Amino acid sequence: MDMPDTVSAAEASASGFLDGDYDDAAGYYTPGTPLVDTKAPEGPIAERWQNRKFEARLVNPSNRRKLSIIIVGTGLAGASAAATLGEAGYNVKSFCYQDSPRRAHSIAAQGGINAAKNYKEDGDSVHRLFYDTVKGGDYRSRESNVYRLAEVSTNIIDQCVAQGVPFAREYGGLLDNRSFGGVQVSRTFYARGQTGQQLLIGAYQALERQVAAGTVSTYTRHEMLELITVDGKARGIIARDMVTGAVETHLADVVVLASGGYGNVFYLSTNAMGCNVTAAWRAHRKGAYMANPCYTQIHPTCIPVSGSHQSKLTLMSESLRNDGRIWVPKNQADCDKDPRDIPEEDRDYYLERIYPSFGNLVPRDIASRAAKNVCDEGRGVGPEVDGVRRGVYLDFSAAIERLGKKGITEKYDNLFDMYERITGENPFEVPMRIYPAVHYVMGGLWVDYDLQSTIPGLFVTGEANFSDHGANRLGASALMQGLADGYFVLPHTIRDYLADGPFEEITEDHPAVVEARESVKGRIDHFLSVNGTRSVDSYHRELGNIMWEYCGMERTETGLKKAIDLIRSLKDDFYRNVKVLGGAQTLNQSLEKAGRVADFFELGELMCIDALNRRESCGGHFRGESQTEDGEALRHDDEYAYVAAWEWAGEDSIPVLHKEDLVYTAIEMKQRSYK
Amino acid sequence: MxxxxxxxxxxxxxxxxxxxxxxxxxxxxxxxxxxxxxxxxxxxxxxxxxxxxxxxxxxxxxxxxxxxxxxxxxxxxxxxxxxxxxxxxxxxxxxxxxxxxxxxxxxxxxxxDLIVDRSAFDRIVQQGGYISVNTGSAPEAHSVPVPRDDALRAFNVATCIGCGACVAACPNGSASLFMGAKITHLGELPQGQPERDSRVVNMVAQHDHEGFGGCTNIGACTAACPKEIPLDVISQLNKDLRTAIRHGH
The missing domain is CATH 3.10.20.30 (Beta-grasp domain)
Incomplete structure (x- = not known):
């Protein structure tokens, strides 16, 4: 590995590193050179993407089949890219760990997808979607990328409709829209509560069409375990066939990671069980910077944990807060009582009390943090797990009285059924219980305007990159970004890189390839040889608890430093005491999990360091040290209006921080206010 | 407890x-x-x-x-x-x-153990379970209105999650419900019309080639379906197949 680009203390001071009175993360990182060139085109913001598309070189159609592309992940960002690049005539290999590309976790997205179609003629426009997204991200995203996202959003809807995605329609046969996530225009397209599924099936079908056409080969039940770099360029991956256990080498001219988010570092999240950071983390260790890893989105209305057996959390639409009233008992002694026996005067409708104007409809992060606070005080409800009751009531009794049972059923469709199926309680009779859960990560691998990482030839799309959502993501924007990247952005930017290809042919016995393959085998052998006493899951659960407690919704310097110590010692114990049974040359689910959890330890530590460095409350994150007199979030644009891009400096070294300053030319930075 | x-x-x-x-x-x-x-x-x-x-x-x-x-x-x-x-x-x-x-x-x-290989489903989809439209070539989304009832019907059968319960429940091991759901989803929409005949013919051929059995109207599939895909999608499948054959496929 090359020596990291670090700077001296004097240079660090000059580049703004030691401004302000604090450097909480001092000693945990090395200051690096700033990231100056993001390849964002110059000129008026509305013309930048057009200009870039024109300037990006073309690849002659007859040359395309000689160029090979590896795409890891088949969610919206991966399947759409694979299909589109296959249609263009490139030679594409598509990898997923599931048994079919159709099962990637984009499928679970419920709400909808934003697009600036302005079909409602309610004042929407590309510029307004751009503005809302930057503002929603609390001014921590890159404006050129966000503008482009808003710009191509309209093409996505056209494409999906043509594929047969069954969006909701009005009686006249035209598409219906709804307002979503507190924005004032109706720009969200939806397919009942299954928008993600319908969009993914559309992309999956387009992908399978290319498989039949011979342009795309799919490798299902394959997990990428290492990135191959040759002469500084990404040239392939090492993947494990999860059925036979074979460690395979796949070489290509370019590699695309569309491997999703890493919310499972928290163990419990709304992610699918298999979602992991390994593909991204392996690339990070090979030189791709990881940007803003601490930016995590926590969703306030999930179904709470029912016991220590809990394996994942299920989200319920936030729209429930429109009619439900959130409360906990005033007295700890009432927490295990039947809520119907607790009289009105003994209930604390804490959101209505603290935020009288917004009440139960305060933004996601505030609702989430307030719920955690009352539970930490000992006033939570529901089953006691590890000594704490983590749940608050979401009570519909007033709404049922007002709208009738029928009115509520019509409005919330299957949500009440879903809740009853999971909890066994009927929310028409007993108040629902809810608790926040990790839902999405805005952080990810750093990419430039072309979606290229700091490793030439490694592109990153969808949730796996960091670029569009800043410190918080607007509702219905994840699907938009995944498809924008895969259908409309990457296919243009990647051709500029491929115009220099095909690159020098390499073989499986190239030293860099051998080294990558041997390191994967070495890791596998290690996990199988420890033969300790604890299961992988038990480590994962403990790591998740640390992350949730100290690097969740509210962070403090003391807590984060404690978390880093805890993670380091847990990781150490893991390598000495984990118990992974079975062999390497077979389907081995414990072995799969061991590799993922090993990478989560390293990611978790970096998330804490990133959070430690960012001594400001912004987006979904609250830093205890950065609040107003009223206890509200306080952002510090003077010190932290930058992207924190972290460079791996080696196993025994602290990471290097490179800053990309965020400059807004088309929008003015404002502080959020909801009082 | x-x-x-x-x-x-x-x-x-x-x-x-x-x-x-x-x-x-x-x-x-x-x-x-x-x-x-x-x-x-x-x-x-x-x-x-x-x-x-x-x-x-x-x-x-x-x-x-x-x-x-x-x-x-x-x-x-x-x-x-x-x-x-x-x-x-x-x-x-x-x-x-x-x-x-x-x-x-x-x-x-x-x-x-309890894991099976369902890749046959992907291969059935490869044989026509899509609408051919390259990225970028789509017309404006509102250029083709879709009657609301058709859109609803398409949506209701598009909820298939491809789990394979229908096949597992069927005494014949038929994937007709899975296939019928896709045929109906795309066949209900104007966008799906140009390839309607070839789609059903090719998907059915692949289905049979994979070793799935024929449908004898038992209905165990729809009873086992977690998404409650209705049995009449198989009628639609058969009707479309008949029409395609009549058209000379």
């Missing part, structure tokens, strides 16, 4: 080895556990004892990805109308014996 269960589970090391039912005792099962969480707990205990954990497919655990699927006491996805991951232990009784097997169908060979 907690339950003690006897579990009879199919174990098979790999596709080429013979399998057998094994019996396990599991104590202190909470009724609030999902069925898969119950298996997680059993696996933790097996791991502690040095026995190979039971392999099963699962991912989203919220009933939408279609990864999970077990024959539970002979029923695909068990006693409720839902996916295995959304089935909870409160549907069972203390002291009960539960039999757990992989999907039963020739076209879904066992990979290991």
């Amino acid at each position: 907690s339950m003690n269960l006897t579990l009879k589970i199919w174990r098979q090391p790999d596709a080429s080895s013979a399998g057998a039912m094994h019996t396990y005792q599991l104590a202190d099962v909470s009724p609030d556990m999902s069925f898969l969480e119950m298996l997680d707990v059993l696996n933790e205990q097996l791991n502690d004892k040095g026995e190979d954990p039971i392999a099963f497919d699962h991912d989203c655990r919220e009933g939408i990805c279609g990864s999970c699927g077990l024959m539970i006491n002979g029923d695909a996805h068990g006693p409720e109308v839902t996916t295995t991951c959304q089935l909870h232990m409160r549907s069972f009784k203390d002291g009960e014996t539960i039999t757990i097997e992989p999907w039963r169908a020739d076209a879904f060979p066992v990979v290991k």
